């Protein structure tokens with residue numbers, strides 16, 4: 331490829347993003363300066379937090395109209411003026427929604443050679459997997475025999491939450507938006523049950539599958555799902571609040587859960603920010619990679635070919651039409 335391609339934000343969407351909110355730019359490949367490394371992206375991770383960045387609401391900072399979209403990439407080094415990296419090395423960094431990017435050596439990490447296929451380093455063995463691991467091992471105070479419910483269950487975070495809990499001896503109930511997602515979670519990922527909240531009565535199914543209450547709820551959604559699940563917490567329940575899919579696409583905050591449900595259940599509610607747990611990355615890889623290698627953990631990737639198709643893939647992610655970790659193959 332003899333030119334760079336970038337995807338830039340054109341407009342801040344008010345509701346669910348559409349592909350027209352983004353623009354494709356063709357330009358020159360950047361030239362590396364002293365000490366810099368030129369990278370060519372192989373895979374780009376698309377994540378829900380990007381919706382918060384383009385609204386200026388995310389803790390990592392805002393993306394403004396005209397800016398190139400940010401994002402984590404797996405990249406191959408094209409040229410390097412730094413002794414720690416050489417041409418052909420495969421690294422992870424914040425390459426953004428573009429084919430070529432420049433980086434300082436301090437911003438690059440080599441991809442752990444045990445991760446195969448390499449794209450998993452953006453999904454279940456990357457930031458989303460670490461989110462699930464930290465939530466389960468450090469926040470949920472998980473015990474064998476616990477009954478755990480997880481929403482957005484088929485994604486990289488949700489599927490890892492449920493499978494880690496299952497491996498540690500818990501009964502796992504997923505909540506997902508299609509029959510296909512639910513079938514995969516039960517038949518492949520080993521969940522005990524999965525509720526298609528778009529088709530079935532969520533409250534009725536939760537009561538049926540958790541008659542003695544929910545010990546751990548890992549929430550990726552907020553809104554009505556959170557409210558319904560909170561109504562069935564067991565005594566001493568723990569709730570990990572991780573994501574807000576139900577409200578990322580709107581400025582209007584939906585009605586929240588009734589705090590009385592937390593009080594009645596003497597529950598502990600924990601907020602999760604994965605940035606606080608980056609020091610556990612090696613521990614996570616050492617513990618969880620063998621589970622992946624042994625086939626104890628299943629995964630789904632939702633791979634789209636071509637950077638120009640990133641806006642469409644992001645729209646699918648933000649409207650629940652993805653199934654598995656959203657990746658752009660460049």
Ligand SMILES: NC(=O)c1ccc[n+]([C@@H]2O[C@H](COP(=O)([O-])OP(=O)(O)OC[C@H]3O[C@@H](n4cnc5c(N)ncnc54)[C@H](OP(=O)(O)O)[C@@H]3O)[C@@H](O)[C@H]2O)c1
Pocket residue numbers: 377378379457458461482483484485486487488505506507508511550551571572573574575576577602603604605647648649650651652653654655656
């Ligand atoms: N706290 C942290 O540090 C941290 C770190 C990483 C990720 N997260 C959060 O973890 C959650 C899952 O992330 P992921 O990367 O694994 O994404 P994902 O689950 O692959 O994709 C998001 C899923 O959310 C579901 N969803 C539920 N309600 C929705 C709604 N109202 N609109 C659109 N989608 C809805 C959709 O699946 P259904 O068909 O099942 O509805 C969609 O596929 C997100 O909320 C993300 O922000 C938090």
